[in-house]
Amino acid sequence: MTSPRIVSVFGATGLQGSAVVDALLKDGTFLPRAITRDPNSATSQKLKASGAQVVRGDSLDKASLLSALEGSEAVFAVTVVNFPHVDGKDEVTQGRNMVDAAKEVGVKFFIWTGLPGVKRITGSKLRNCTHFDDKEIVQEYLKSSGLAHASLMLPAFLENLWSYGILKKTPTGHTFSLPLSPSKKYQFAWIGRDVPAAALALLKNYTDAAKFEEINGKAYAVVNAKMSNAELAEKMGRVLGVEVTYTQSPPMGIAEMDEMWEFVNEYEGYYSTPIPNPDLLALGMKFSTVDEFLEVEVKARYGQ
Template identity: 75%
Template sequence: MTSARIVSVFGATGLQGSAVVDALLKEGTFTPRAITRDSDSEASQKLKARGVQVVQGNSLDKASLVRALEGSEAVFAVTVPHFPHVEGKDEVTQGKNMIDAAKEVGVKFFIWTSLPSIKKVSGGKYQNCTQYDHKEIVAEYLKASGLPHAILLLPAFLENYWKYGLMKKTDTGYDMALPQFPATSLQAFAWIERDVPAATLALLKNYTDPSKDINGKEYPVVNDRITYAELAARTAKVLGVQVTYTNTPPTGIPPLDEMWAFLAEYNGYYTTPIPNPDLLALGMKFSTVDEFLEVEVRARYGQ
């Protein structure tokens, strides 16, 4: 009897992790194991009802992660930023614990979803974007660890239409509003629930083949790079109502204000050809913004 190829998934009740669990279940090559702080929560119970193994593991407690990851072939790791930043409980601590535990139990492949260091890219102009900078610190730690890995670099989430209230109802339709982001600046996007699982599966199914040259590589996951004015126009076409875009003043929250200012200044930052040819070569099929609008936005915002 062939033993299960277990992929332990952090954040299995969140946007990225839950989508990865769904994709692993559907595709069938790998067996997802959900790592969660509360294995008795309502979300965990729903995973168990679908046949997913749910194991308690706290990313601030390396010993619990060693127990949780035992027997895993691979790991999908994601951390979520919290404001204000608390030393010792931040994403750096969490990410390093995940890497150390994975290495200790002999995990063969580690996927880290990450972001660039805004402080580094901007030459120190933007100092407060710990939600970006900390992820790159973890990425550098992963590269130095000797653990076979790949890094997925993520752009703006199209799910922010509803996750963070990008779309607001108006008398004539809808308005999109973001602070410090001119309508003419480009933004990089991905349909996270489609593109992250697709990229993850492409990596998992190919990482054992040295000719694919996956180990240590970074893969931007971007399905389009357009302005918010263009996104509003496409949304209006799908919904058949007016959709405007408004560039609003700063929020007063430095990590967020600097993030938007950076992304606007650097036009979404990622310049990899779209779709990413390296992921296409691994068999990944990217979503498109128009597919997202037809499937998700029409259903949620259509009249």
């Protein structure tokens, strides 16, 4: 009997990881292994019932990752944001443990989900946006590790509309606000659809010798749209059939977040790749659209 091609998935109980597990199960080429701190949780048990392997592993405990990743062909890696930043529990520690453990057990391909370094891009003008900067530090560590890998670079999550309670109902429709300009154009992705599609495209192509040299070490921007929040509100209003308004809110008073908003306002197009990314299209990925997202996700949650 042929051994299953196991892809170990970090963050399997969260938005990105759970979507990747679902996509791997539906595709059938690979067997997803969910890495979780609590294999007995209700969410973990649902993953197990769906057909995924579920094993214990803590990204702050490298020893646990060595056993969790044993026998894995590939890894999909997501770190947990650490606010406030605590040395030893930060994303750099998590990411390095994942990379080191994967290398030690012989993982063949590592997919990292990253963000641009704010401190680097702004010349240290903004130095508190650790949830961006830490991911770039891990990405550089991954590059130096010698592991075959690729990075998926993520923009704003469209799912944040409900996961952070941003879109709110009013007597006449809905409203949302962020410390971002209503007119500047920002980059978005339907994370639950586009991240697993990109991950599958990489996993299905990295073993092709002709494509490996192109894929290995490359960073792919996963962006399905560039639009202003005012335009997004207008699109939502048309889909929901009610008025949706956007207003710019004041800073939040949290250094990490306020510097993130400042960075995004100044560098709203920090990924220069055409939309959709032609390199991912060439690997067979099909991007979602904002219109599809609104019809499938927003209408189901906020429709009358």
